[in-house]
Amino acid sequence: MLATEQELFITSPYSPGSPLFLPNGAYVFNKLLSFLRAQYQQYGFHEVITPTIYKKSLWEKSGHWANYKDDMFEVRGRGASGRVEGTEIGEEEEYGLKPMNCPGHCVLFKSQRRTYRELPIRYADFSPLHRNEISGALSGLTRVRRFHQDDGHIFCRPSQIMEEISLTLEFVSMVYRTFRLPPFKLVLSTRPADKYIGTIDEWDAAENALKGALERSGRQWSINEGDGAFYGPKIDIVLEDSDGKEHQTATIQLDFQLPQRFGLKYQAPAPGLEKRGISTTDPELLREVGFVTPVIIHRAVLGSLERFMALLIEHRNGCWPFWLSPRQAIVLTVNSKSGSEAVRGYAKTVQKRLSGLQISRDEADGIRVPQFIHQQTFLVDVDDSDRSLNKKVSEAKRKGYNMIIIVGQNNVQKRTVDLDITGQPDQDEATSHLSKVVGKTMVEDLRSVELASEDLYTYFCRLAREYQ
Numbered sequence: 001m002l003a004t005e006q007e008l009f010i011t012s013p014y015s016p017g018s019p020l021f022l023p024n025g026a027y028v029f030n031k032l033l034s035f036l037r038a039q040y041q042q043y044g045f046h047e048v049i050t051p052t053i054y055k056k057s058l059w060e061k062s063g064h065w066a067n068y069k070d071d072m073f074e075v076r077g078r079g080a081s082g083r084v085e086g087t088e089i090g091e092e093e094e095y096g097l098k099p100m101n102c103p104g105h106c107v108l109f110k111s112q113r114r115t116y117r118e119l120p121i122r123y124a125d126f127s128p129l130h131r132n133e134i135s136g137a138l139s140g141l142t143r144v145r146r147f148h149q150d151d152g153h154i155f156c157r158p159s160q161i162m163e164e165i166s167l168t169l170e171f172v173s174m175v176y177r178t179f180r181l182p183p184f185k186l187v188l189s190t191r192p193a194d195k196y197i198g199t200i201d202e203w204d205a206a207e208n209a210l211k212g213a214l215e216r217s218g219r220q221w222s223i224n225e226g227d228g229a230f231y232g233p234k235i236d237i238v239l240e241d242s243d244g245k246e247h248q249t250a251t252i253q254l255d256f257q258l259p260q261r262f263g264l265k266y267q268a269p270a271p272g273l274e275k276r277g278i279s280t281t282d283p284e285l286l287r288e289v290g291f292v293t294p295v296i297i298h299r300a301v302l303g304s305l306e307r308f309m310a311l312l313i314e315h316r317n318g319c320w321p322f323w324l325s326p327r328q329a330i331v332l333t334v335n336s337k338s339g340s341e342a343v344r345g346y347a348k349t350v351q352k353r354l355s356g357l358q359i360s361r362d363e364a365d366g367i368r369v370p371q372f373i374h375q376q377t378f379l380v381d382v383d384d385s386d387r388s389l390n391k392k393v394s395e396a397k398r399k400g401y402n403m404i405i406i407v408g409q410n411n412v413q414k415r416t417v418d419l420d421i422t423g424q425p426d427q428d429e430a431t432s433h434l435s436k437v438v439g440k441t442m443v444e445d446l447r448s449v450e451l452a453s454e455d456l457y458t459y460f461c462r463l464a465r466e467y468q
Contacts, residue, residue, distance in 0.1 A: 002318040006326065006400055008309075009141070017138040017145030019306060024326035027379070029148075031324050032305055033126055036150050036175075043171055045124040045152055050104035052128065056094040061261055062103040065096070067195045067230040071131050073097040097130040102255075102298060105153040106262040109294075116268035119294060120156035120164055127151070141310035142247065148305045154297040155264070158277035161295055165213035165235075165252060168299045172237055172250045175301050181315060184249070185238040186219055189227035196230050198257045206254045207233045231257040234298075241314050249308055253298035265291040318400050319425040322463040326379065327401045329354060329460070331417075332392045333384040334408030344384045346412045350405065350453045354460065355380045376461050380405075397423055405456070406448075417456060419449045424463075433462040 003009055008025035012018075021029055040047065053075050059065040064072065075095040098104065105123045114121070130146050137143050154164050176184060188210055191203040210233055214221045221235075228234055237250035258264075268274040270282075271290030280286065302308040312320075322328060331347045331354075333340075356377035381401075383392050389406070396404050404420040411417055424430040437459045438451050451459075 002313050003140070005398075006318055008313070008326070011140075015146070016135060017133060017143075019141055019144060019146075025309075027326040028309060028320070028324060029305060032302065032308070033150075035178075035324075036124075036301065039171070039175070040124055043122070043167065044120070045122040047124045047126070048105070048108060050101060050108070050125055050127055051098070052130075053095045053097055054103065056096060058103050058107075059096050062106070062258060063197045063231060063261060064099070064103070067197065068099060069096075071133075072099050073130050073132050098127070099129055099131045100298075101125045101127060101129070101149075101151045102153055102258055102296065103262075106258055106264060106296075109155050109264055110262060114155075114266035114294075116157060116266055116274065116292070119266060120154050120160055122152060122154045124150070124152045141306040144304070144306055147307070149300045150302045150305065152299045152301075154299065155259075155294045156297060157266075157268070157292070158275065158295055159279060161209050161254065161277070161297070162213055162216065164297050165210065165254070166216055168252050168297065168301075169213065169217050169219075169235075172252075172301050176237075179312065181239060181311070185240075185246075186214060186217070186221035187224045187236045187238055188214060188221060189224045189229075189234045189236055191228050191233060192226050192230065196228070197261075198231070202256045203228075203233065206256055210235055210252075210254055229253055229255075229298075231255050232298075237303075239311055241311060247307060247311060249303035249311070250301050251299065251303060255296040255298060256293075258296055259293045264294055266294055268292050316425060319423075320400070320402070321426055322402045322424060322430075322460075325400070325402050327381070327399060328379045329403035329405055330381045330383055330396050330401045331405045331407060332389060332396065333382075334389050334406060335384070335386055336409060342412050343407060343409060347382050347384055347407050350407060350417055351380045351382050353453050354378060354405070354457055356457070376464055378460050378464070393420070403460075411450075415452065416450050417453050419451060419456060421449070430463065434459055437462065 003025075006024055007022050008028065009019040009021045012020060019025075037047065056065060059069075059072070073096065075097060105125065108123060109121065126148055128146055128148055129151075133143060133145050138145070154168075156164050172184075188207070190207055191200070196203070214235065224236070227236075232253050232255040234251055234253035236248045238246050238248050240246050267289060268291075269286040269289050270280050271288065271292050273280050273285065274292045320326070331351050333343045333347050335343065356375050383396070385392065393404060393406075400423065402421075402424045404423060406418040406420065408418075419434075421427075421430050421434065434449060437455050438449065
């Protein structure tokens with residue numbers, strides 16, 4: 001199993017359906033978060049942090065308690081079976097672990113007075129979510145009980161719905177192209193047969209808005225009748241793995257119901273027309289100012305980060321692009337009877353330079369003091385064992401290192417390294433950047449390129465910027 005071989009995560013019977021990420025897996029997970037955070041400013045999202053548990057009364061207001069309770073974990077506080085003297089009113093309520101972030105984001109929206117000029121307001125949230133999946137459905141990272149979404153909610157005016165959905169579809173397309181994933185399917189999921197809130201007219205209006213956005217995208221799409229969320233229809237992005245199995249990843253959901261349930265509103269001129277998404281320049285109509293209920297667009301670009309990681313592992317067969325790899329490079333030593341210590345010392349020096357980490361020494365007392373990191377850092381390991389070079393190279397390739405750096409006595413004298421980039425999956429980009437660094441039109445042998453360690457650091461930075 002690739003996840004085991006690359007030491008990404010483990011599972012435990014003490015918390016079924018909740019993966020425990022090892023350092024390599026945590027690195028990939030956090031890189032995915034960093035990648036999305038880097039895009040948020042361009043797409044107008046602001047990250048928020050919200051609680052993990054809420055009182056039952058919130059879930060009753062949102063409709064989750066009536067329509068989603070079976071998929072939630074209930075939590076009881078000390079006063080749940082009877083009030084403890086001195087506790088606040090309501091503290092004896094039951095609580096629920098949140099299965100989604102939308103109710104909390106509604107609370108945030110309602111915390112301030114809003115006007116039409118502020119909209120759209122876009123919140124993003126990476127808080128952990130919990131859903132009580134049946135044990136028989138649990139599977140690795142693809143079906144879990146505790147997971148993280150790149151969850152976002154767009155509070156917008158009715159007139160902004162089409163544009164916001166189109167922008168979200170562009171966002172999804174950009175991200176999936178970056179990860180070089182296969183073409184995805186677009187599926188419109190419509191009103192469930194039961195357990196839904198709102199009127200049929202509201203559902204029809206929401207479904208028509210999503211159909212309009214799908215037509216505008218120019219992509220093919222299909223309908224999945226009755227599979228919408230209880231509060232609104234949705235567009236699901238579906239990926240197919242190498243076995244032909246389909247996985248829902250990203251989602252875009254249109255919601256007229258939660259804003260009403262939470263009493264959300266913003267102030268706008270000509271409120272009667274504003275509610276219908278119609279603009280006007282009539283000064284008489286614009287004189288009237290009133291409150292209007294916003295619309296919520298729920299969106300997740302990667303969907304569950306855990307599931308997205310699983311699909312990436314499967315799609316790339318464990319060969320991570322350099323910027324995302326938990327094993328970016330390893331320095332291997334060529335040992336000999338004479339000079340091995342010098343080679344080992346040089347290997348450590350190369351590791352320090354390539355990692356981007358610097359350690360200074362305080363002249364007064366000789367204490368090693370870490371400096372502030374102000375440059376790009378990389379994950380670089382060292383194997384200076386006494387084994388043969390062939391064995392060390394074979395193991396490094398099996399473990400999935402993108403770059404294999406070899407140093408021997410000759411390199412110590414010349415202050416160079418020999419680089420093997422055959423483990424880098426994106427060979428065209430890797431070769432192109434390397435050719436520019438070494439000053440050659442073409443690098444012919446990708447298994448052995450000699451260059452200075454400073455040039456190698458420059459090369460790493462160029463590769464990392466390919467996706468940043």
